[in-house]
Amino acid sequence: MALTGRTALLAALGSLPVGILAPSWTGMLAVNAPLSLAILCDYALAAPVRSLRFTRSGDTSVRLGDTAQVQLTVTNPSRRRLRAHLRDAWPPSSWSSEAEQAASHHRFTVPAGERVRLTTFLRPARRGDRLPDRVTVRSFGPLGLAARQGRHDVPWAVRVLPPFTSRKHLPSRLARLRELDGRTTVLTRGEGTEFDSLRVYVPGDDTRSIDWRATARQSAVAVRTWRPERDRHILIVLDTGRTSAGRVGDVPRLDAAMDAALLLTALAVRAGDRVNLLAYDRRVRAQVRGGAAGGDVLSSVVNAMAPLEPELVETDARGLSTTAMAHAPQRSLIVLLTSLDAAPVEEGLLPVLPQLTRRHTVLVASVADPHVETMARSRGSVDAVYEAAAGTQTQEQRRRTADQLPRHGVTVVDATPNTLAPALADAYLALKAAGRL
Amino acid sequence: MTGSPTATPTPTPVPVPVPGSPLSTTSVSRTPGQVWRRTRGLLLAALLLVAAGITYAAVGSGGEHGRLDPRSPDPYGSRAVAELLKDRGVTVDVVTTLGEATDAAGPDTTLLVAGPNVLTDYQRHVLRGAVGDASGRTVLVAPGRVSVGTLAPGVSAELPGRAGPHPPRCDLPAARSAGTVETGGLRYRTDARDAVSCYPVDGYPTYLVLPEHASGDTVLLGSPDLLYNDRLDQQGNASLALQTLGSRPHLVWYLPSLTDPSATAGPGGQENGEGGGDGGTTAGESGFVDLIPSGWLWGTLQLAFAAVLAAIWRARRLGPLVTERLPVAVRASESTEGRARLYRKANARDRAAATLRSATRNRLAPLVGVSPRDAQSPGALLPAVSARLDASDTDAVALLFGPAPADDAALVLLTDQLDALEREVRTS
Numbered sequence: 001m002a003l004t005g006r007t008a009l010l011a012a013l014g015s016l017p018v019g020i021l022a023p024s025w026t027g028m029l030a031v032n033a034p035l036s037l038a039i040l041c042d043y044a045l046a047a048p049v050r051s052l053r054f055t056r057s058g059d060t061s062v063r064l065g066d067t068a069q070v071q072l073t074v075t076n077p078s079r080r081r082l083r084a085h086l087r088d089a090w091p092p093s094s095w096s097s098e099a100e101q102a103a104s105h106h107r108f109t110v111p112a113g114e115r116v117r118l119t120t121f122l123r124p125a126r127r128g129d130r131l132p133d134r135v136t137v138r139s140f141g142p143l144g145l146a147a148r149q150g151r152h153d154v155p156w157a158v159r160v161l162p163p164f165t166s167r168k169h170l171p172s173r174l175a176r177l178r179e180l181d182g183r184t185t186v187l188t189r190g191e192g193t194e195f196d197s198l199r200v201y202v203p204g205d206d207t208r209s210i211d212w213r214a215t216a217r218q219s220a221v222a223v224r225t226w227r228p229e230r231d232r233h234i235l236i237v238l239d240t241g242r243t244s245a246g247r248v249g250d251v252p253r254l255d256a257a258m259d260a261a262l263l264l265t266a267l268a269v270r271a272g273d274r275v276n277l278l279a280y281d282r283r284v285r286a287q288v289r290g291g292a293a294g295g296d297v298l299s300s301v302v303n304a305m306a307p308l309e310p311e312l313v314e315t316d317a318r319g320l321s322t323t324a325m326a327h328a329p330q331r332s333l334i335v336l337l338t339s340l341d342a343a344p345v346e347e348g349l350l351p352v353l354p355q356l357t358r359r360h361t362v363l364v365a366s367v368a369d370p371h372v373e374t375m376a377r378s379r380g381s382v383d384a385v386y387e388a389a390a391g392t393q394t395q396e397q398r399r400r401t402a403d404q405l406p407r408h409g410v411t412v413v414d415a416t417p418n419t420l421a422p423a424l425a426d427a428y429l430a431l432k433a434a435g436r437l
Numbered sequence: 438m439t440g441s442p443t444a445t446p447t448p449t450p451v452p453v454p455v456p457g458s459p460l461s462t463t464s465v466s467r468t469p470g471q472v473w474r475r476t477r478g479l480l481l482a483a484l485l486l487v488a489a490g491i492t493y494a495a496v497g498s499g500g501e502h503g504r505l506d507p508r509s510p511d512p513y514g515s516r517a518v519a520e521l522l523k524d525r526g527v528t529v530d531v532v533t534t535l536g537e538a539t540d541a542a543g544p545d546t547t548l549l550v551a552g553p554n555v556l557t558d559y560q561r562h563v564l565r566g567a568v569g570d571a572s573g574r575t576v577l578v579a580p581g582r583v584s585v586g587t588l589a590p591g592v593s594a595e596l597p598g599r600a601g602p603h604p605p606r607c608d609l610p611a612a613r614s615a616g617t618v619e620t621g622g623l624r625y626r627t628d629a630r631d632a633v634s635c636y637p638v639d640g641y642p643t644y645l646v647l648p649e650h651a652s653g654d655t656v657l658l659g660s661p662d663l664l665y666n667d668r669l670d671q672q673g674n675a676s677l678a679l680q681t682l683g684s685r686p687h688l689v690w691y692l693p694s695l696t697d698p699s700a701t702a703g704p705g706g707q708e709n710g711e712g713g714g715d716g717g718t719t720a721g722e723s724g725f726v727d728l729i730p731s732g733w734l735w736g737t738l739q740l741a742f743a744a745v746l747a748a749i750w751r752a753r754r755l756g757p758l759v760t761e762r763l764p765v766a767v768r769a770s771e772s773t774e775g776r777a778r779l780y781r782k783a784n785a786r787d788r789a790a791a792t793l794r795s796a797t798r799n800r801l802a803p804l805v806g807v808s809p810r811d812a813q814s815p816g817a818l819l820p821a822v823s824a825r826l827d828a829s830d831t832d833a834v835a836l837l838f839g840p841a842p843a844d845d846a847a848l849v850l851l852t853d854q855l856d857a858l859e860r861e862v863r864t865s
Contacts, residue, residue, distance in 0.1 A: 002750070002753040003746055003749050003750040003753070004750055005747070005750055007746050007750065008743050008744075008746040008747035008750050009743075011739065011742055011743035011746045012739075012740060012743035012747075014739050014743070015735075015736040015737070015739035015740045015743065016736070018732075018735050018736055018738075018739040019732040019733060019735055019736025019737075019739070020732055020736075022735075023730075023731040023732040023734065023735035023736070024731075024735065027735060028735065028738065028739060028742075031739065032739075032742065049464070049466070050462065050464045050466060050468070051462070051464075052464075053462075053463070054463050085755065087755045087756045089756050089757075089759050090759065091759050091760075091761035092759060092761060093761060105755070126764065133756070133757075133759040134465060134756055134757075135463075135756075136755050136756030138755060149466075149753065149755075150464055150466035151464070151465050151466050151756060152463040152464050152465060152466075153463050153464075153465045154463050245764075245765050245767060246767055246768065246769030246770075246771070247766060247767065247768050247769055248768075248769045248770075252764070253769060309764060310764070310765070312765060367769075369769045369770045369773075371768070371769075371770040372770050372773050375770070375773060375774070375777065376796075379849075379852055379853065379856065380849070381849065382781070382845040382848065382849060383777075383781060385789060385793075385848055385849050385852045386777045386778075386780040386781045386785075386789055387774070387777040388789075388793065388852065389777070389780055389788070389789035389790075389792045389793055390773050390774070390776040390777035390780060391773055391777070392792050392793060392796040393773075393776065393792050394770075394772075394773045394776075395796075396792070396795070396796060396799075
């Protein structure tokens with residue numbers, strides 16, 4: 001049972017006849033008894049809420065920042081006309097602003113025995129799965145004085161995927177990859193390259209790559225082309241421990257790391273490598289075992305990343321190393337997306353690094369905070385100078401930590417959120433070109 | 438390695454649409470049956486509570502109901518004595534407020550105060566003032582230690598004595614003709630010379646007559662027993678009661694009540710109503726309300742009803758608030774900012790200066806061709822830096838390896854000078 005503003009307004013207007021014509025209990029009764037009767041009749045004549053049927057359809061996944069549409073079909077099986085106000089409740093983070101939240105309210109009318117399709121627009125503010133709460137319906141009577149109210153549980157799920165904003169860097173990196181492939185220019189022959197094909201010599205080719213035996217068989221001079229080895233294994237390890245929760249420019253470090261991991265995945269899949277994903281803090285949060293090739297790996301990785309949240313626990317570096325070893329039986333490139341904070345690296349990562357580097361190539365990528373840089377450059381007042389000192393101190397520590405890693409044969413990529421993805425892709429291409437995969 | 442990629446342990450993102458079977462309902466509201474089942478226990482408990490309360494009230498009120506009320510035929514009522522007085526031509530008026538009681542006081546009136554102990558201090562003062570002027574008779578039924586001091590000055594109450602039949606033992610004609618009467622209860626002591634003390638119990642009287650000025654007097658009854666319906670016919674009770682209450686043609690029977698507005702009035706109210714006491718305040722208030730046309734009052738009442746309806750309208754939400762787990766929001770640079778504030782609070786100029794100098798040395802070293810390992814040693818760095826500076830106007834030694842600045846201004850200056858030095862080396 002719910003009342004409307006119209007009821008209160010009628011009761012307020014009733015004070016005029018009560019006050020002017022019949023200022024007594026009789027007058028009160030004469031005004032309020034018909035009003036109460038009208039409310040009860042209206043309530044009785046409102047279409048029932050309990051018997052309404054609901055079905056959902058629409059988007060099941062959306063990239064962060066895009067808009068998802070979820071349809072809700074309301075069927076009115078009763079013999080009365082449904083005049084309803086409906087709220088399709090979703091968690092608050094399903095909308096980026098308060099104003100958009102109004103999209104969850106719908107006012108509509110459904111004649112007896114018919115149905116209506118309502119569309120709720122969601123523009124989620126965060127990654128992860130969004131599950132709808134209840135659907136609340138208020139069914140008004142013909143006079144609009146009283147309403148029935150009830151709730152329905154209509155399940156659905158919208159998975160909000162990482163935005164993959166570094167997609168824009170993919171074409172340029174693919175062009176670089178093609179250069180490596182030897183299709184366009186001459187390649188240096190390295191450790192990690194394999195014989196690709198013979199082609200006709202063109203001026204400018206390295207004369208050392210002329211295949212004399214093939215030239216003897218043909219009338220033209222043939223050169224050998226080389227290409228980087230394919231089907232290498234790449235294991236991307238996301239550290240979801242407490243250091244990944246820190247926000248750099250309102251985005252958690254983990255999200256920046258994911259963006260970089262997605263670009264690397266897209267690039268590596270095109271290059272013909274096998275990509276595996278592991279998210280770990282004290283236990284495995286997500287894993288993807290990639291196949292030979294194909295775009296499916298990328299969508300699997302995106303899906304696996306979507307519900308990941310930073311956990312407020314210290315990462316178990318030993319467990320991470322053991323799990324990574326178990327996930328990479330062959331020689332692999334292990335890309336570890338973690339932080340370069342002094343304590344976690346020196347106490348956790350450094351002791352277990354030799355174990356990893358013995359068999360694998362290890363690349364450590366970390367999200368740097370541009371705000372620390374800004375602090376280190378601040379000048380002018382006493383507060384600013386102390387900030388500069390603290391920022392410089394942090395940068396120094398970070399640099400010292402980063403300097404320790406290459407001694408173990410580890411490649412380090414330390415970049416701000418905007419530049420991490422292309423920097424990691426470049427590091428991968430450099431390793432590939434050098435045949436170190 | 439399997440051929441197709443598999444993502445575990447994340448759940449499948451594809452939701453299962455609700456089957457459109459007409460039999461299944463998605464409603465999660467409670468059905469009327471469920472509501473009834475949930476509330477019936479509470480309703481039953483409330484019903485039992487009300488029934489028990491009514492039963493208890495009915496059983497417990499029994500004999501006490503209408504105590505000393507001249508309209509009550511109950512054992513502890515006083516209708517019998519009132520009827521007897523009416524037969525003898527005495528008019529009996531029952532009043533419940535102090536205003537009525539004081540208005541009725543007069544030389545040919547007996548004022549019976551049935552419960553002087555429940556009056557407030559203020560009411561007792563007003564009452565005393567009224568009866569003192571009236572020169573009628575005032576009968577106080579069992580006034581206690583507190584009330585006797587105000588209502589009968591010069592008299593003090595002693596501990597209660599044994600109740601039962603007692604001989605008069607005094608020269609009061611009424612007492613002599615009544616003979617033995619069931620008295621007892623509170624006993625009184627007075628030093629007044631003209632006071633008549635009757636029915637003493639263990640030395641102190643339980644029936645005391647105090648003459649006032651003119652023809653008035655005040656009678657203190659230690660026990661109300663002789664006025665009760667079921668005791669009136671015992672001993673000489675009726676005789677004493679009729680003679681005590683029937684000495685004037687009018688009897689005003691004052692039963693104090695809680696609805697009396699003067700019960701809440703304080704001593705401040707005394708100034709408004711001179712003599713009459715509380716009358717002024719009450720008359721002023723009711724007068725103001727009476728002045729408003731009744732239509733406005735009823736219209737306001739209807740508006741209040743409308744306000745209640747509006748409150749119900751606004752109070753009902755369209756579904757509950759939806760909760761969700763919020764992610765932690767902690768800036769990655771927070772520890773750095775905290776360290777900056779700690780430096781500031783501790784005035785750690787030495788530490789800040791050392792950090793900034795060390796960073797500048799590290800940045801200068803590659804610019805002047807010194808290996809990073811030697812960046813912190815004065816011997817290797819200083820000559821290389823000095824060689825790049827044209828004049829000796831910049832003291833590189835003091836800047837890069839000098840003592841900690843003495844105050845905040847020196848620290849700010851040092852920072853600026855380090856920047857200038859670095860710029861100079863860079864542009865040279």
